[in-house]
Amino acid sequence: MDTFRSFKDLKDKLFSSELTCVDIVESYIQNIKDNDSCNAFVETFDKSALHQAKIVDQEISEKKYRKLSGMIIAIKDNICYKNHKVSASSLILKDFTSLYSSTAVDRLIKEGAIIIGRLNCDEFAMGSSNENSVYGAVKNPFDKSRVAGGSSGGSAAAVAQGLCIAALGSDTGGSIRQPAAFCGVVGFKPTYSRVSRHGLIAYASSFDQIGPIANNIDDVAIILEVISGVDKQDSTSSSRPVPDYLNYREKKKNSRIAYISECIEHHGIDNEIKNSFLAEMDKFKKKGHTVDPVSFPYLEHLVPAYHVLSTAEASSNLSRFDGVNFGYRSAKQTDLNQSYISSRTEGFGDEVKRRIMLGTFVLSAGYHEAYFTKAQKIRRLIKSKVNEMFDSYDFICTPTTPHTAFKLGDNKTDPTQMYLEDIFTVLANLSGNPAISIPVKNHSSKLPFGFQIMARNFDEEGLLSFSKNNNFKI
DSSP: OOOOOSHHHHHHHHHTTSSOHHHHHHHHHHHHHHHOTTOOEEEEOHHHHHHHHHHHHHHHHTTOOOTTTTOEEEEETTBOOTTSBOOTTOGGGTTOBOSSOOHHHHHHHHTTOEEEEEEOOSGGGOOSSSOSOTTOOOEETTEEEEEOOSSSHHHHHHHHHTSSSEEEEEESSSTTHHHHHHHTSEEEEOOTTSBOOTTBOOSOTTTOEEEEEESSHHHHHHHHHHHBSOOTTOTTSOOSOOOOGGGOOOSOSOOEEEEEHHHHTOTTSOHHHHHHHHHHHHHHHHTTOEEEEEOOTTHHHHHHHHHHHHHHHHHHHGGGOSSSSSSOOOSOOSSHHHHHHHHHHHHSOHHHHHHHHHHHHHHSTTTIIIIIIHHHHHHHHHHHHHHHHHHHOSEEEEESSSSSOOBTTSSTTOHHHHHGGGTTTHHHHHHOOOEEEEEEEEOTTSOEEEEEEEESTTOHHHHHHHHHTTTOOO
């Protein structure tokens, strides 16, 4: 069976009765088992996927169609699906079966999507390379000696390999967009609160967002439309109405575009990416858009502020994993305190322990004001500056990453260098704005890279429209 690169192609075959949904699901499951050379999948959900496929086939035979009937979607291994295992790629959640589904998964299934399996990720979504996983590293589909990016590396690699039509990832500091850029696919981080976080295993609650990864903008749009909206299970979810994202239209011919000059002049940026980005800005000008370089004076403060705040939240969120109520429990149990210590020491990986300790430190007496409170003030300054930029411009553009995918193992021993991988993406998480990474072309090294576009809060419709109508080479 041919590999489908868009939901439209799959629907054409399915709705014309050339193929059944059961045929398609069986083909995808076999393809995953035979061809997942990147270690993207942790598990396929054979039984439930085929059950859902039979329901879709029955509905199609009765001329009943839902928004996502037959769409093959995989989910990151930190998104809950009732009666299915979820582990956040951590030993401490080994063999844990979720008692409920995330709101995003429920909404996908309600519209006819087939959840084909769960995808490898950095443990508890902490990482930029997908090397921090109990299941082993995810490899880049374009070069198996390189990383797929993180933490949603399995999601990006699975879509790039054609093992699913689309995938859900989560984005805390760039974890959808960075792997999307490294793997040559489209990754979308919605406005904070646009998509419910209910059923997403928390890393940093004021940053985390679920979002789609796909091969094209239309598929991103329809998935985003389905999973967005208010949810009584998540008090932070927005009650704003959800537009018809799939039928987006360009609202006006010309847009005002800013690009951050400090990103383009950053000492770590690859020259080829820089030149390609500037060439793309010139194309925008020729189309009649206003394009200006703007200064963003807080670039070097983004990563430090993010890691102070996110690790503080992580140290609180991960305290629930104690080896008592669920998940991994150490055999070294001389007393209750030793059970806690041994279970967490053995169950958490090095990077997770590092971030928990850092977060506990910045929240501790004597350091709270110096680190956590100061980082909150910096976040406020960053948010105010972004709002000021959007007073004058419709979109803010940067490269998604300073370079193409790096070699497996290159940054693993240097946490500081790994943290700097988020330098262009983390702005959208600190400010809460929606952002998309779009693959533009391949580097001379044959590796893909992407450009990032940010929009005003809740202007996902405008962001999708602009991305769709400006002829990016995807």
